[in-house]
Amino acid sequence: MKEEQNHEKAKQFGMVIDLDKCTGCGACMVACMAENNVPFKEDESKKLDSITWLRVYKLTNGKPFPDTEICYLPRPCQHCGGKGNHGHSPCVSVCPATATDYSKETGIVSQIYTRCFGCRYCMAACPYHARYFNWWDPVWPDGMEKYLSPNVSVRMRGIVEKCSFCFHRYQIAMDKAYYEGRGELEENEYQTACTQACPANAITFGDLNNSGHAVHELKKDKNAFRLLERLQTNPKVYYISSREWVRRAGDNYLKTEKK
Amino acid sequence: MDSALIPKGVKRCPTWQFALWIGAAGAVLLWGVFAMLLCWFKGLNQTNMNDSYGFALWIWADLAVIALGGGAFFTGFLRYIVGKDELKNIINYAVLIGFICYSSALLILAIDIGQPLRGWFIFWHANVHSMLTEVAFCLTCYFGVLTIEYVPLILENRQIDKVPFFHRISHNLHEIMAVFAATGAFLSFFHQGSLGGVPGVLFGRPFAYREGLFIWPWTFFLYTWSAAACGPCFTILVTWITEKITKKKLVKQNVIELLAKISGWMIGTYIIAKIIDTWYWAKVTAPASGFNLMDFYSNNPFYGIWILILEIVICGVVPALILITEKGRKNPVMLMTGIILAVLGACVNRWVMVLQVMAVPVLTFESWAMYYPSWQEVATTILPVAYGVILISLSYRYLPVFPQEQELNPEV
Secondary structure, X not given: OOOOOOOOOOOOEEEEEEXXXXXXXXXXXXXXXXXXXXXXXXXXXXXXXXXOOOEEEEEEOOOOOOOOOXXXXXXXXXXXXXXXXXXXXXXXXXXXXXXXXXOOOOOOEEEOOOOXXXXXXXXXXXXXXXXXXXXXXXXXXXXXXXXXXXXXXXXXXXXXXXOOOOHHHHHHHHHHHHXXXXXXXXXXXXXXXXXXXXXXXXXXXXXXXXXXXXXXXXXXOOXXXXXXXXXXXXXXXXXXXXXXXXXXXXXXXXXXXXX | OOHHHOOOOOOOOOHHHHHHHHHHHHHHHHHHHHHHHHHHHHOHHHOOOOOOXXXXXHHHHHHHHHHHOHHHHHHHHXXXXXXXXXXXHHHHHHHHHXXXXXXXXXXXXXXXXXXXXXXXXXHHOOOOOOHHHHHHHHHHXXXXXXXXXXXXXXXXXXXXXXXXXXXXXXXXXXXXXXXXXXXXXXXXXXXXHXXXXXXXXXXXXOOOOOOEEOOEEHHHHHHHXXXXXXXXXXXXXXXXXXXXXXXXXXXXXXXXXXXXXXXXXXXXXXXXXXXXXXXXXXXXXXXXXXXXXXXXXXXOOOOOOHHHHHHHHHHHHHXXXXXXXXXXXXXHHHXXXXXXXXXXXXXXXXXXXXXXXXXXXXXXXXXXXXXXXXXXXXXXXXXXXXXXXXXXXXXXXHOOOOOOHHHHOOOO
16 A cells, blocks of 8 residues: 655654763663563573563773773664665564554554564574564563553563554554644654653654754764764764773674774 | 285394384383473473573474474476486385384474464464474475375275275375375475575574575575585485384395485585575674674584584585495495485584574673473483384384385295
8 A cells, every 4th residue: 555645844853862961870771670570580581581672781991991992872772764865774684574664654663463463584694683582571560560551452472572662652642643733743742751750861763854953953963973873774862972992882893993 | 914915025123022012112202202391281391491402402392393394295206307217216215214204203293382272373363474384384395295195195005905896096196196296395495495595594693694585584595505405314324223223125126226326416515505504694794783603612512613614514524425436325324325315414403493592692792591400301202202102113113115025035
């Protein structure tokens, strides 16, 4: 079926994370898990099968004391636009059942839980390890099911899930705007849970295409970079760091190569 | 007891011995079935896969058995399309081995997916951009073709053949087998290639990613080529094992040598293409992503440069040289060394293109991910082997698989 033509400029929701401000407190991770009903295990010590839509990495410059420096890097799904920003994200193009899709309207990479049959090809394709498989059915401690968000479906065993940029919030905001006779959202009407939870205001979220949104200018910062840009995945998550070694950690370089 | 079912003019072991043999293979099969049920009912938490290893032993096994099962399509192609008539003496077995390999691949896939009941979504919600979609369609179609190729052999059973209806079906199928062989070859060229495309298109994974022609990465062509090259070697290997177990010569040596010679040239040309591909990837493709060749082969406990040498030199160049030369083919030890190395080469190639792809860190602040399979993964991977042994044993006992058997064993 041919997609309906939208004459308004397409939105490109994205994030700018100021790594100079991030303290690594993990509030964004907690907010994300609570907001999106992300399941957890009784024993979370084995991280390779834990689900963390937003994971905070600890980076180090590798130098001995007293030159050691640490940087915390929150990594949500990068919502890649793919080569040429045509929507052929690494994961979207490989999913055999169209269970993950790129929205040309919002720039958000969705995951359709009821269609995913768990082949995990998307996980193999994602260089950011932003996709997680449900190795178990979710089990909530007694009473905790009452705290689950009614806006986000819980996922069953055997399928892949990932950060959605709190897409349900976008839907709710759009419903409200439509009810009020508006076609557009204000910047603060659609914000992700992690953005709002960050006590240091390190995360800024908005429409990268909208000059009225903060991210539009922030992404142009001279210290802004994206992860693995050389792979041409075209992520919509930008990072800012005044430290050169952090920026350099965002991509792979040959030993002989200067940035 | 079952002598009425055994083809005329050939000798088979006593029923009790056969029953014991099937019983032993059946026990292994049951072990695999138990593990399979565990995976289906308890989920993939029964495996040692994790979020770094979404693809692991099973996907390797899938790719490997399909490559090795490539003997069916390529031998069929040589027999029916190219017209190598001598190969009619091994084509039945090549088809049977292909049938086992492909049915095994489908079974493994059914275990490997997290939601097996949704497996049909791959056809219903097909994403035309995905290599896996192409694999699913071609693989299923080709399995259908292999079934059609295998059915006439079943119908040739002494008792079934007595029924005029089945006799005529069998005869007519034989008459038009070239059409199915051509269809099979066409489908195989595509799905073997699509399987190569599965890692080749991963532009987020510099270890796997390859440039290519139009939408097809070079791995697309290399996989088809290597399957056509190494698949017949697997047919020869299984024939050799069968001959050792049955203590009989089943296929004339000139047939084996002809197939080995063609394989040798295929491996030789394939390995030249593979070397060029590896060189270009190491010098151009990977550095463009910021990786040196040795970044993929160092700082980890397992994946050293040895695996590249093993794949390309020991299991590529060496078997090609052995099988191309007449001296190599005439010497039984050299011949089987070449054959085994070629089979191993295809398996190693599929291993690195699945598991090493997962192991190599792409983000600079991540490290190598190592993996070893759980017993459930091992058991379900051995399951198809046991199933293959049983199907081969049944086919060998009751069907005229080897046309030259009677002639080669006249004392019977």
